[in-house]
Every structure is written in structure tokens, then in C-alpha cells.
Amino acid sequence: MTFREVDEYSNQIANYFHEAGYRHGDVIALFMESRPEYICIWLGLAKIGVITALINFNLREESLSHCIASADAKLIIFGKELTDAVRAVRDKLRPGIKYHSSGGLSDEATSFASCLDAGLATTTKLPAPAFQLPSFTGNRRRRDECGLGSFIHLLGIHGLLASPSDGRREPGASADATQPRPSSQRYLLRAARGSKLALGTRTEVDGSHRHASPRCAQYIGEICRYLLAQPPKPVDRLHGVKLVFGNGLRPQIWHEFMDRFGIQRVGEFYGATEGSTNIVNSEGVVGAVGFTSVIVPWAYPITLVRVKPGTDEPQRDRDGMCVRSQPGEPGVLVGKISRSDPLRAYDGYVSKAASEKKVIENVFSKGDVAFHSGDVLVMDECGNFFFRDRTGDTFRWRGENVSTAEVEGVVSNIVGLRDAVVYGVEVPGNEGKAGMAGIVDADGTLDLTRFASDVKLKLPAYARPLFLRIMREAEQTGTYKFMKLDLVKVGFDPKKTEDKLFYLEGKSGLYKPLNEKEFDGITKGAIRI
Incomplete structure (x- = not known):
């Protein structure tokens, strides 16, 4: 899809739902496997100020119904491949919620849903009516629930929670994927600055190198382990990837992964989607998830603090301030919250109570506040951070x-x-x-x-x-x-x-x-x- 095709499709989405009465601040859940329409639907809804609740397509039963309900969605757009999953939770959702299916014309299997594809066929591709953005001053609590705003669901120490997100801190990459597989399972979406993005409904590891020439790739650490567990093949190095970035690559397999697949550099990072703790290992230190200066630790926006044994509650000194962890000493990662800095803002969760649990006050000076990540890390004498565990997992x-x-x-x-x-x-x-x-x-x-x-x-x-x-x-x-x-x-x-x-x-x-x-x-x- 070209930029123009993406824009026109998203315009159709915007016009279709605007004509149906959806306006700025309304929530629509998107439950679909990975394909270009997913991004176009999200962009289209953003054009009229509608919040998109991005639902993991692996969810089923209680987890699925919980995510849809917690986002207070008025409508669900789902891929036809997920019809059975949606049907199984219909009686658990609020009365009056509407359903739209995508991915082909409706049949008896989706008789409870309107067919989005059929509706778009008669909808204009011209720009949709603009909406007025709210002021960004004052209370920023719901600031990101507009424009490219969305809800994503996070599984953490406080359970499955919905969090607003506008993509400010989402990692990005420009992989030059050319000559995509000519099948329905791989797609090509032309992205910003001439780069390209390959999307598919499932991961194809074997043979994908023959149809794409990416320069960099993003990983989830466990996928690297799955790749290493496969028998070695002569084609393991027949690709153009030199840089991989992501999080969760275990130090125990770091070098083995690089050596086997010919990777020159690993960019491990650490980030909390809903919070203000984001760092990156820019120097390629094995096992490190990020770096901060040890020369001026008082200028933190990110640091480690000691916690009371058996809890995740910060230790305090006699003045009531948090106590910094020393090099080599485990501590909970906290990130300074700053309302004037978009990268240090705290979006929190849809649940106000859950949001407040993640904020600690009087960190190193009276009145300052920080985001409590719930993760235990260790910092060495050079300022490199190494992930240890979640506070709830360490025993x-x-x-x-x-x-x-x-x-x-x-x-x-x-x-x-x-x-x-x-x-x-x-x-x-x-x-x-x-x-x-x-x-x-x-x-x-x-x-x-x-x-x-x-x-x-x-x-x-x-x-x-x-x-x-x-x-x-x-x-x-x-x-x-x-x-x-x-x-x-x-x-x-x-x-x-x-x-x-x-x-x-x-x-x-x-x-x-x-x-x-x-x-x-x-x-x-x-x-x-």
C-alpha cells in the first residue's frame, strides 16, 4: 500500500464512523490479527478523535471480555478470523455494544455483526470532517485520548490494566523490506521517509530472508530463544540484518544469538509504556538494558531506589526521602514525572486507583514525584543497567x-x-x-x-x-x-x-x-x- 492508499482507506474509515455518529472521545475496540487494515482503521478513527482500544488477538474468554469492558468500548471492529472468539464473549459484554467485522463480506457466521468492508465500498475517500483538539494545558490526564490516542492493555504486577498511549515513547525502526512473499500471509506497507514495513497475519521465520532484505529488525527476547532452539541451517546468515533491537534478550544467549545469525549489534532497551522510565543500551554492553550518567546522579530522570525486604515499598531516610541503590545493589527503577516534558509525563491507566499505586512522592526532594516501575534492576559503576526481575517475582x-x-x-x-x-x-x-x-x-x-x-x-x-x-x-x-x-x-x-x-x-x-x-x-x- 502506498501512502496515498493508506490515507484514502483511513479517510473512508473516518467518514464511515463519523456518519454513524461517533465523535471525539468515543471508544472503539479493535480486535484483529496483524495486517495493513489494522493500521488504517486506527489512523481513520484518530482522524475523527475516536479512541481505539487495541485488543491483543491472542486473548479469549475472561481476558478478552475484561479488556473490552475496561475500555468502555461502544463498538468492536474484529477480523473475521476471530469471529468465534467474539461470539464466545458476547453475553459478557454490556448491552447495546455494536459489532463490525472486517476481512470479507458477511455471511451467517457473522450475522450478529455489520460488514465493515461492504460499508466502506460506498464511502467517500475524501478527508473527513475535522474535529477540534482539546487544550493541552491544565490537567493532562486524558490529554492523549485524542488524535493518535489509543488504549492498550498491560499485564503487570497490578493485573490486566488499560493504559492510554499516543506512541510518544514507542520504539520505531525503518526496515527496508523488499520483494514481499506473493501470498495472503505477507503484506507491504510503505511507511514514513521512504522506509517500508512488512506486516503479516503470522510470523514466518523459515525462508522469509529470501523475500525481504531488512537492515534492522525488532525482537522480543523469547523469540530469539525460539530461533536458537531450531537446528542450525546454512541459511541462518543469508539476510541483511546487522542491527536488532527490542527487549528481553537473555544475557545467557546474547553472544550465541549474535554469532549464529551474524548480528553485529544489539540495541536492548527498557521501557514502561504507561510510565516515564525509558532507557536504551546504546553501547552494546552484553546484558545491559540501558545507561545513565553516574557523574551527575542528582540530575536523574531515572534511577534505582532501595525497597523494603519482601515488599516494593521504597526505603526512606530520616528526612523521609528515598534511598538510592549503590552500584551492584538491586533496586527498583523509578522515573521522574514531569508535566512539562512529554517524554517524562505519566499517562497511567484508565483506572485512577491503579494509576495512583504507581506514583511515589518525595523521592529525592520535597514535592517531587516519580513513576514506580515495579522492576528490580542493578546498575554497575559505569552506569549500565541490568534487569533482574519484577518485584513480585523475586523471592x-x-x-x-x-x-x-x-x-x-x-x-x-x-x-x-x-x-x-x-x-x-x-x-x-x-x-x-x-x-x-x-x-x-x-x-x-x-x-x-x-x-x-x-x-x-x-x-x-x-x-x-x-x-x-x-x-x-x-x-x-x-x-x-x-x-x-x-x-x-x-x-x-x-x-x-x-x-x-x-x-x-x-x-x-x-x-x-x-x-x-x-x-x-x-x-x-x-x-x-
């Missing part, structure tokens, strides 16, 4: 702090880059939480004897998983983050899961099957771990 065992992210990286390497999720579970009679690892082993080939040996070699005693759960699959979010809440609830109780459980026997140092008898022995103190 203490035997008087030591254990980072689940670090243990996950080690465990995943030991088991051949399979999915592995680490979390803490309570054991009666013991302080803190014991480490437990859920490992995906669908083919039943995991060697537990070798695993026990490698864990002993590569992890300190307090960080070794004392319990194992062997799973067929691990539930993940749309950005490949593991869903731990249900795993923590089940713990190591064999009555609550059909998965095989094991515990680390102290004398032999081997993992033994954990059935109801062993569970009772552990919980009653007869079996010591």
Missing part, C-alpha cells in the same frame, strides 16, 4: 534473594532452550519461598539426572529449583511472558495438577517423584528439603 529462600528471571535463563539453557518458568512456592515450616521450575517436556525426553547435575554446577544452593513440574505447554501472554499466577496457586500439590511433579532430595541430590505421600511428608516436616 527469598534461606535468607537470600532469588531472581526468577536469572534462574529461568540458566534452567532454559540446561534443558536445551525449552520453555521454563521459575517461581517461588510456600513450604509449611519454612521462611520465605522455595524455588520451583515448570519445564515444558512434551516429548518426555528430559534427563532429570543430568538436569540435577547441571543445576548443582551452575546455580548456588539457595537458587536451585527444589520442585519441578513437567508440563506439555506453558501459558504465555501475547509478548511471550509466562503466566505464573496459576502455577503459584497449584504449587507442588499433586492433587491440584495432572502434571508430573518432582522434588530435590537432599541426600542423593537427585529429583524424585512427588506424589501425595511425599507431599504430606514435606508439608508436615517429615521430609526435609
Whole structure:
């Protein structure tokens, strides 16, 4: 699609919904797989000031209905490929909500929805009526809910929350993708400054290099692990990518990923979509997520502060100010909030109560405020930041702090880059939480004897998983983050899961099957771990 085609399509969207009575401030949910129409619909709605609630197409049932309801959407635009998912939640949504399907003419399968494609066929491509932007002065709380404003849903320590976003802090790239695959699964959208953007309804890793010549690519860390887990191929370096940028690339596979695929530079970054904490590793320091000056730390907009053990509440000095973390000392990342600086503004969530939980006052001077990221990082003496864990994921065992992210990286390497999720579970009679690892082993080939040996070699005693759960699959979010809440609830109780459980026997140092008898022995103190 050319720039003109995108503009004309988005004009049709704007005119169609303006004629239907939608105005500035109204919310329409967009639930669709990745394709050019997605961007055009978003742009079109923005032209008349309508807020687009961007719904992850992986969501189903309760999560899907929650996101639509929390955004207070009046209408849902959905791709026909997601018809069944929408139909399954209709009775959970508010009465009167309207539905429009996109991706082909309507049939009996979408009889409850109007056909957007048919409506656009008779809609003008001329510019839609302009709307008056509200003043940006005064209360900025809903400032971004106009123009390119949208709602996105974030899964964090406070649950699934809707957050306003206008794209100010979204990372961007200009990949020169040429000669796209001539199929319905890959598309080409010409973007700003002559660059091009390839969009498709699903990721095609194998063979895509033959149809595109990107200079840089964006990654999610877990995708890099998935790529490394594939058998090496002669075509692994037959591409033009020299720079990759994204977040979540584990230090344990950093060099291996670069060496195998011929990547010259990694631009790992850290950013909170809804907050004011955004940094980037511009120097290529392995494992670092960003950098800040240590020469003038008082001029922070971003820094680390100590938190009280077992909580995410900042420690205070005798004057009531937050205490900075020293180099090498874990701390929670906070970002200064400034209403006069768009990059340091705090958009928060649609929920006012949830927004207030993420703000701390009197950080380093009376009256200043900062965004509490909820993430634990460490800074070295040069000012490089390294991600440790979420405050809710880090746990203490035997008087030591254990980072689940670090243990996950080690465990995943030991088991051949399979999915592995680490979390803490309570054991009666013991302080803190014991480490437990859920490992995906669908083919039943995991060697537990070798695993026990490698864990002993590569992890300190307090960080070794004392319990194992062997799973067929691990539930993940749309950005490949593991869903731990249900795993923590089940713990190591064999009555609550059909998965095989094991515990680390102290004398032999081997993992033994954990059935109801062993569970009772552990919980009653007869079996010591």
C-alpha cells in the first residue's frame, strides 16, 4: 500500500464512523490479527478523535471480555478470523455494544455483526470532517485520548490494566523490506521517509530472508530463544540484518544469538509504556538494558531506589526521602514525572486507583514525584543497567534473594532452550519461598539426572529449583511472558495438577517423584528439603 492508499482507506474509515455518529472521545475496540487494515482503521478513527482500544488477538474468554469492558468500548471492529472468539464473549459484554467485522463480506457466521468492508465500498475517500483538539494545558490526564490516542492493555504486577498511549515513547525502526512473499500471509506497507514495513497475519521465520532484505529488525527476547532452539541451517546468515533491537534478550544467549545469525549489534532497551522510565543500551554492553550518567546522579530522570525486604515499598531516610541503590545493589527503577516534558509525563491507566499505586512522592526532594516501575534492576559503576526481575517475582529462600528471571535463563539453557518458568512456592515450616521450575517436556525426553547435575554446577544452593513440574505447554501472554499466577496457586500439590511433579532430595541430590505421600511428608516436616 502506498501512502496515498493508506490515507484514502483511513479517510473512508473516518467518514464511515463519523456518519454513524461517533465523535471525539468515543471508544472503539479493535480486535484483529496483524495486517495493513489494522493500521488504517486506527489512523481513520484518530482522524475523527475516536479512541481505539487495541485488543491483543491472542486473548479469549475472561481476558478478552475484561479488556473490552475496561475500555468502555461502544463498538468492536474484529477480523473475521476471530469471529468465534467474539461470539464466545458476547453475553459478557454490556448491552447495546455494536459489532463490525472486517476481512470479507458477511455471511451467517457473522450475522450478529455489520460488514465493515461492504460499508466502506460506498464511502467517500475524501478527508473527513475535522474535529477540534482539546487544550493541552491544565490537567493532562486524558490529554492523549485524542488524535493518535489509543488504549492498550498491560499485564503487570497490578493485573490486566488499560493504559492510554499516543506512541510518544514507542520504539520505531525503518526496515527496508523488499520483494514481499506473493501470498495472503505477507503484506507491504510503505511507511514514513521512504522506509517500508512488512506486516503479516503470522510470523514466518523459515525462508522469509529470501523475500525481504531488512537492515534492522525488532525482537522480543523469547523469540530469539525460539530461533536458537531450531537446528542450525546454512541459511541462518543469508539476510541483511546487522542491527536488532527490542527487549528481553537473555544475557545467557546474547553472544550465541549474535554469532549464529551474524548480528553485529544489539540495541536492548527498557521501557514502561504507561510510565516515564525509558532507557536504551546504546553501547552494546552484553546484558545491559540501558545507561545513565553516574557523574551527575542528582540530575536523574531515572534511577534505582532501595525497597523494603519482601515488599516494593521504597526505603526512606530520616528526612523521609528515598534511598538510592549503590552500584551492584538491586533496586527498583523509578522515573521522574514531569508535566512539562512529554517524554517524562505519566499517562497511567484508565483506572485512577491503579494509576495512583504507581506514583511515589518525595523521592529525592520535597514535592517531587516519580513513576514506580515495579522492576528490580542493578546498575554497575559505569552506569549500565541490568534487569533482574519484577518485584513480585523475586523471592527469598534461606535468607537470600532469588531472581526468577536469572534462574529461568540458566534452567532454559540446561534443558536445551525449552520453555521454563521459575517461581517461588510456600513450604509449611519454612521462611520465605522455595524455588520451583515448570519445564515444558512434551516429548518426555528430559534427563532429570543430568538436569540435577547441571543445576548443582551452575546455580548456588539457595537458587536451585527444589520442585519441578513437567508440563506439555506453558501459558504465555501475547509478548511471550509466562503466566505464573496459576502455577503459584497449584504449587507442588499433586492433587491440584495432572502434571508430573518432582522434588530435590537432599541426600542423593537427585529429583524424585512427588506424589501425595511425599507431599504430606514435606508439608508436615517429615521430609526435609
